[in-house]
Amino acid sequence: xxxxxxxxxxxxxxxxxxxxxxxxxxxxxxxxxxxxxxxxxxxxxxxxxxxxxxxxxxxxxxxxxxxxxxxxxxxxxxxxxxxxxxxxxxxxxxxxxxxxxxxxxxxxxxxxxxxxxxxxxxxxxxxxxxxxxxxxxxxxxxxxxxxxxxxxxxxxxxxxxxxxxxxxxxxxxxxxxxxxxxxxxxxxxxxxxxxxxxxxxxxxxxxxxxxxxxxxxxxxxxxxxxxxxxxxxxxxxxxxxxxxxxxxxxxxxxxxxxxxxxxxxxxxxxxxxxxxxxxxxxxxxxxxxxxxxxxxxxxxxxxxxxxxxxxxx
Numbered sequence: 595x596x597x598x599x600x601x602x603x604x605x606x607x608x609x610x611x612x613x614x615x616x617x618x619x620x621x622x623x624x625x626x627x628x629x630x631x632x633x634x635x636x637x638x639x640x641x642x643x644x645x646x647x648x649x650x651x652x653x654x655x656x657x658x659x660x661x662x663x664x665x666x667x668x669x670x671x672x673x674x675x676x677x678x679x680x681x682x683x684x685x686x687x688x689x690x691x692x693x694x695x696x697x698x699x700x701x702x703x704x705x706x707x708x709x710x711x712x713x714x715x716x717x718x719x720x721x722x723x724x725x726x727x728x729x730x731x732x733x734x735x736x737x738x739x740x741x742x743x744x745x746x747x748x749x750x751x752x753x754x755x756x757x758x759x760x761x762x763x764x765x766x767x768x769x770x771x772x773x774x775x776x777x778x779x780x781x782x783x784x785x786x787x788x789x790x791x792x793x794x795x796x797x798x799x800x801x802x803x804x805x806x807x808x809x810x811x812x813x814x815x816x817x818x819x820x821x822x823x824x825x826x827x828x829x830x831x832x833x834x835x836x837x838x839x840x841x842x843x844x845x846x847x848x849x850x851x852x853x854x855x856x857x858x859x860x861x862x863x864x865x866x867x868x869x870x871x872x873x874x875x876x877x878x879x880x881x882x883x884x885x886x887x888x889x890x891x892x893x894x895x896x897x898x899x900x901x902x903x904x905x906x907x
Contacts, residue, residue, distance in 0.1 A: 615669065615677050623663045623687045630690045630739035631663060632656045637684045653740040663687055690743055692734040695751045699760060700727035700811050713815065714764050716771040718779050722821060727811035728763055730755065730794075732803050742802030754803065762797060763808075766790045780814070 625631045633656055665687060671679035699712040713725035732755055734742050746754050770786045771779050779786070787810050795805045 615679070616681065618667060618669075618681050621665045621667065621683070623665055623689075625661045625663065625689060626691075627661075628691060628693045630692060630734075630736060631658050631660070632688045632690070632740070632743060633658050633663060634686050634688060635684065636686055637668060650740050650744045653743055657740060688743060688748055690734060690739045691750060692736060692739060693751075694731055694733040694806060695755055696729070696731040697752075697755050697760070698727070698729045698811055699763075700729075701725065701815060712760075714760075714767055715817075716767050718771055718774060718776045720775045722776045723817035724779075724814045725817070726767065726814060728760075728808065729811040730759065730763075730808040731806040732759065732798070733806055734802055735804050738802035738804070740802070741800075745801040751803070759794065759798060759803075759805075762794060763790060766793050783810070783814075 623631070632653055666684050667681040668684045669679055670682045673679065699714060701711045701713045713727050715723065715725050717723045732751060734751060742751075746758075767786065767790055770789055774782060774786075791805075791808050794808055798805060
């Protein structure tokens with residue numbers, strides 16, 4: 595009898611031990627200084643939560659300032675016995691990295707963000723294709739983190755830049771360059787990029803992204819090599835022509851300067867001669883026949899410019 599009781603007690607203790615649930619570990623998520631965290635409940639009223647997730651205001655309410663967030667868990671039973679199951683989180687912590695991201699969509703692997711050719715392909719109104727490089731830096735302001743999460747659902751800013759922003763830039767440049775012939779594309783390049791910048795900044799500001807900088811990276815690269823060579827040749831010819839014009843202009847300026855120097859020297863010689871004659875007359879070292887006429891109405895005094903000095907004496 596005593597042995598039977600001991601056996602029953604042992605079986606009961608084993609049963610209690612076997613039905614014990616795993617240890618409920620306390621879990622935490624650390625938030626970095628460059629991140630904004632949102633704690634979204636996974637339990638209770640899931641349908642309501644799913645509906646509310648469509649609201650930026652809802653996400654704003656779930657934003658937390660803590661740098662270490664406790665994530666509670668609940669028991670999820672998966673079998674008949676009480677110990678068959680696992681502890682699962684009752685909330686999800688979504689982190690938005692606000693760090694600035696820079697992208698260079700260029701052709702060369704030495705200058706671009708990617709080793710592949712990421713230049714933007716466009717075409718002029720007269721169907722001449724060319725590519726342009728773009729550089730862009732963007733970030734997520736703290737106050738717009740909920741807006742970013744609402745629009746892009748946990749995607750990284752890098753992914754959004756490589757897909758959404760790059761695609762938008764492609765659309766704007768395709769439209770603007772497509773309205774201009776090749777000459778217009780070349781001459782109005784600055785205006786086109788200003789239009790693109792304004793459009794991109796406005797579009798993504800409403801989606802929680804601040805465009806810190808965006809612009810061209812490098813020159814046009816033409817799809818047809820023959821066009822590129824022709825443009826290069828034209829550029830070289832224009833540069834040579836400009837150099838020749840500069841040389842002609844320099845020669846003309848040199849000639850003008852030489853004539854001016856010559857005239858100045860002749861004037862200086864004339865003044866020196868007149869001053870010497872006037873000084874000689876003044877000191878009595880030289881006398882002039884006042885009645886000698888070289889031509890009608892002109893005397894030697896007039897000839898050497900000493901007339902006024904003689905009158906002053």
